[in-house]
Amino acid sequence: xxxxxxxxxxxxxxxxxxxxxxxxxxxxxxxxxxxxxxxxxxxxxxxxxxxxxxxxxxxxxxxxxxxxxxxxxxxxxxxxxxxxxxxxxxxxxxxxxxxxxxxxxxxxxxxxxxxxxxxxxxxxxxxxxxxxxxxxxxxxxxxxxxxxxxxxxxxxxxxxxxxxxxxxxxxxxxxxxxxxxxxxxxxxxxxxxxxxxxxxxxxxxxxxxxxxxxxxxxxxxxxxxxxxxxxxxxxxxxxxxxxxxxxxxxxxxxxxxxxxxxxxxxxxxxxxxxxxxxxxxxxxxxxxxxxxxxxxxxxxxxxxxxxxxxxxxxxxxxxxxxxxxxxxxxxxxxxxxxxxxxxxxxxxxxxxxxxxxxxxxxxxxxxxxxxxxxxxxxxxxxxxxxxxxxxxxxxxxxxxxxxxxxxxxxxxxxxxxxxxxxxxxxxxxxxxxxxxxxxxxxxxxxxxxxxxxxxxxxxxxxxxxxxxxxxxxxxxxxxxxxxxxxxxxxxxxxxxxxxxxxxxxxxxxxxxxxxxxxxxxxxxxxxxxxxxxxxxxxxxxxxxxxxxxxxxxxxxxxxxxxxxxxxxxxxxxxxxxxxxxxxxxxxxxxxxxxxxxxxxxxxx
Numbered sequence: 001x002x003x004x005x006x007x008x009x010x011x012x013x014x015x016x017x018x019x020x021x022x023x024x025x026x027x028x029x030x031x032x033x034x035x036x037x038x039x040x041x042x043x044x045x046x047x048x049x050x051x052x053x054x055x056x057x058x059x060x061x062x063x064x065x066x067x068x069x070x071x072x073x074x075x076x077x078x079x080x081x082x083x084x085x086x087x088x089x090x091x092x093x094x095x096x097x098x099x100x101x102x103x104x105x106x107x108x109x110x111x112x113x114x115x116x117x118x119x120x121x122x123x124x125x126x127x128x129x130x131x132x133x134x135x136x137x138x139x140x141x142x143x144x145x146x147x148x149x150x151x152x153x154x155x156x157x158x159x160x161x162x163x164x165x166x167x168x169x170x171x172x173x174x175x176x177x178x179x180x181x182x183x184x185x186x187x188x189x190x191x192x193x194x195x196x197x198x199x200x201x202x203x204x205x206x207x208x209x210x211x212x213x214x215x216x217x218x219x220x221x222x223x224x225x226x227x228x229x230x231x232x233x234x235x236x237x238x239x240x241x242x243x244x245x246x247x248x249x250x251x252x253x254x255x256x257x258x259x260x261x262x263x264x265x266x267x268x269x270x271x272x273x274x275x276x277x278x279x280x281x282x283x284x285x286x287x288x289x290x291x292x293x294x295x296x297x298x299x300x301x302x303x304x305x306x307x308x309x310x311x312x313x314x315x316x317x318x319x320x321x322x323x324x325x326x327x328x329x330x331x332x333x334x335x336x337x338x339x340x341x342x343x344x345x346x347x348x349x350x351x352x353x354x355x356x357x358x359x360x361x362x363x364x365x366x367x368x369x370x371x372x373x374x375x376x377x378x379x380x381x382x383x384x385x386x387x388x389x390x391x392x393x394x395x396x397x398x399x400x401x402x403x404x405x406x407x408x409x410x411x412x413x414x415x416x417x418x419x420x421x422x423x424x425x426x427x428x429x430x431x432x433x434x435x436x437x438x439x440x441x442x443x444x445x446x447x448x449x450x451x452x453x454x455x456x457x458x459x460x461x462x463x464x465x466x467x468x469x470x471x472x473x474x475x476x477x478x479x480x481x482x483x484x485x486x487x488x489x490x491x492x493x494x495x496x497x498x499x500x501x502x503x504x505x506x507x508x509x510x511x512x513x514x515x516x517x518x519x520x521x522x523x524x525x526x527x528x529x530x531x532x533x534x535x536x537x538x539x540x541x542x543x544x545x546x547x548x549x550x551x552x553x554x555x556x557x558x559x560x561x562x563x564x565x566x567x568x569x570x571x572x573x574x575x576x577x578x579x580x581x582x583x584x585x586x587x588x589x590x591x592x593x594x595x596x597x598x599x600x601x602x603x604x
Contacts, residue, residue, distance in 0.1 A: 001413050001421075004459035008409030010215030012425065017182035017207045018248065019093040022056055025049035025254050032227060034251060036258040036273065037082045043272050044258060047082075055086055059160060060093035061167025061175055066121070066145055070095035070181040073117045073190060075143070076239075077101040077110070077133070078125035079261035083149050083160055084238045085247055087123055090163075092207075095181040098189045099202075100239035102581035104574055107132055109200070113192050114140035117202055117432065121145035123159050184208035190432050191241055191384050202432030205241075209387040212425035214249040216408040221378075221395050224277045224354055225253040233275040233349070235260035240582055242358055245388035246279055270349040278352050281359040281583070282366075282486075285377060289366060290492035292344055294520055308336035312372025313365060316400070333372070341373040348375060354395060356380055358388070358403075359582070361463065361486045367400035379403050381461060385428040385447055391461045402460040412461055413446065419467055420453045421446040452480065469587065471502045477559045479507055484552040484562060491548035492517045496572045496579075498590055499562065500598050508601045509565040510594060511545060512572055536567050564601050568594070 025034060026049045033046035047055075068074060074091045076098055078084050091098045099117045101110060103125060110132055114122065120142050124130045130148045137143060147159035188207045192200035218225045232250050234257060236243040250257040260269045296305035315333045318325050345352070355370075355377045362379055370377045380392030381403035391412060393404035406412040410424030423446050430438035441448055452470075453463040465480025472478055481499035488497040488509065495514040501507040518535070521544065522528045527535055535541065545567060553561035572578035578590050591598070 001415055002455050003411055003413040004406055004455050005411035006406050006408045006459070008212075008216060009219035010212070010409070012184050012208050012211045012215070014184070016184050016211055017092070017179070017186065018188060018210060019056070019060075019089060019179050019182070021248075021251050021254075022049070022053040022089060022093070025251070026053040029227065029254060032254060033256045034254045035082060035085065036231075036256055038259075046256070049254060052086075052089075055160075056089045056093055057175060058164045058167060059086060059090035060178070061170035062163025062165070063090060063094040063096065063121075063167070064174065064178055065167045065170050066163070068094055068096050068121055068145070070178065071187070072096045072121070073099045073119040075099040075101050075114055075117070075119040075122040077103055077105070077122065077129050078149060078238075079103050080234055080236065080238045080243065081125075081149075081259045081261045084259065085251075085257070086160065088238070088244075088247070089251075092182070092188060093175070093179050095178040097187050100189065100191060100244070102237060102239045103129060104581055105132075107136055111136035111139045112199060113202075114143050116199075117190050117192075118142045121147075123147045123149065125149045127151070182207060184211065185429075187429065189244070191239075191244075193384050201434055201437055203241075203384045204429040204432055205384075205387050206429050209426045209428065210245065210248050211252075212409060213245055213387040213389065213407065214252045216410075216426075217245070217249050217389060217392070218253050220392075220408055221356075223395055225249065225255055227253055227255060229255075230276045231256040231258070231273070232277050232279065233258045233260060233269060233273045234279070235263055235266055235269075236279065236281070237581070241384045241388045242279070242382070246356075267347065270347070274349040274351045276351050276353065278348060278355040280355060280357055282357055282362040283360075283489075283583075285355070285357060285362060285366060285370065286490055286492075288344075288347065289369065290517065292347070294492065294517065298520075298524075305340060308340035309369055311336050312341065312370075313368040314372070316368035316372040319371070320400075337374070344373050345375055354378060356389075356392065358382060361482065363486060363490050364401040366490065367398075371398070371400065381463065383449060385441070385449075386422055386424075387426045387428070390422050390424070390426065393460075399458075399460045402456075402462045404461065405459045406461070412455065412459075414453060414455055415448075417467075418452045418454070418464070420449045420451045420461070420463070422449060423447070471499065471507065473501050473507065473559070474503055474505045475559070479556075479560045484556050484560065485509075487555045488548050488552035488562075491551060493521060493544055494548050496585065497552075498572075498585055498587065500591070500601070504602050506563040507560060508598070509549065509562045510568055510590065510597070511549075511565050512568050512570070513545075515571065532569070536569060542567070566597055566601060568597075 030050045032049050034049045035047035035052050036044040039045040074096050088098050099119050101113055122133050122143055149159045151158050185206050185208055187204050189205050190202040192202050258273045293305055296302050311332045357377050358380045378393040378398055380389045382389040390407050391404045413421040427447050450467050452465050453461055465482040469481050470478055485497045485499055493513055496512045498510045549562050578586055
């Protein structure tokens, strides 16, 4: 077994807990902005460390007064917004456990999470969410308390206001006694895994796990977490562990944190908030690149953009090469910086120099493109069970194409069969009410991720796929779908790609198209107004999709390459049952629903 570890940069103190971060911030940085709330279309209103601490304490009092006891589970169903962070810390301050629920969850998913967690209370965002909870209350009898953030137009009717009023009589002594019931090994949250197969499992993450992970991230990426300077605009769902860990890291630093609940306004929000660091998933960075390229082509400047992109990639690659940067490349890079790169950075708010990306592979070419324009995307790797990042690229020594080195204070190992194993204080405590699943996931203190990968001599981790997703063709060839799927999906036209071929004579793929770029393609090629069925069968469109497939095939051997594909009439979605709330493919559902089409690919 090959293993690599790094010494801890942060040790969790005895008696530590997440709400104590707020008291520390109010003491050390009382007037420092730690949050920013939307203040209408005009901009943002800062919330100081003292103000945030006091608002959290007021809501926590309300939870206590309403009957929430230490260790009780409180569900939180809302989009990413300021109140999400406020309630999360208030639940912790009251000694309770947060159970995040995606606001897109179905009634069945909601019923399962509320019932399995035994949640005694639920805070929803809208009347629609509240109605969904009401509809499953008979299946979650413990859930007797229900509040709604946006409870109509009546002033003071919302959850925050109602809880603040309810807790007015709760004394500081009672509140602090409740806070002090917590310790590092108390459970902070139950996060239900997306469940690509079977029912989601409640992943128990302790205060220690969050503090160890966030503390070591903040220390290792110190230039990105400078109090009084740095800021993050959070637009990923806070129901996901990645966004949640970043929330904690921002409070721990502390730095200014803003929230965006609707990515349709993201461009305007970036321009007004002007963050110094972004976080996202590869699809976000792919869309930024593809949109910029499409707009350049529409304006007759496609050639300039492509030359600038090529220069950025070459410049980034040269940064990793021995010797001096060629003078000609430096001059071309300076020219394109004035013409193209600074405009792209302006789209990202104008101040951001780095981003943290996780969830899937960004791709080497895009990684070099972004670093070449002066915006370095640091890829990382983690799971719910590892409290998000368990590896990430150093800010000063990224190795593009890898997911970086282990979190300080943790270990990464590669088992004999290539599986990635993890160990450290940031790991989960187990699955809620599921000892069998916990035992299956752990071996001698190591968490078995199910991912396949390799470590180089410097400890940088590269991922190659999932053990359970390996396809074995009829010819006996093992194929890891992630490599080629990620490459195909990077094309502007492609939304999703799923490789098939288990037990078949060759590899094929099911492909869905990006609705925005499909419309652009149709307009550019004189196909606007065509019925969708005719458009998807258009030979020129299929040739463009074939280009995307050819680009993916270039990354793999001939035996692993996609020989045939079908464009599906509608995208995969959470509503269709083909994607999890975190946008992962439910492969078994796709295989079942499109079994006939897959047979057609092989002439069956």
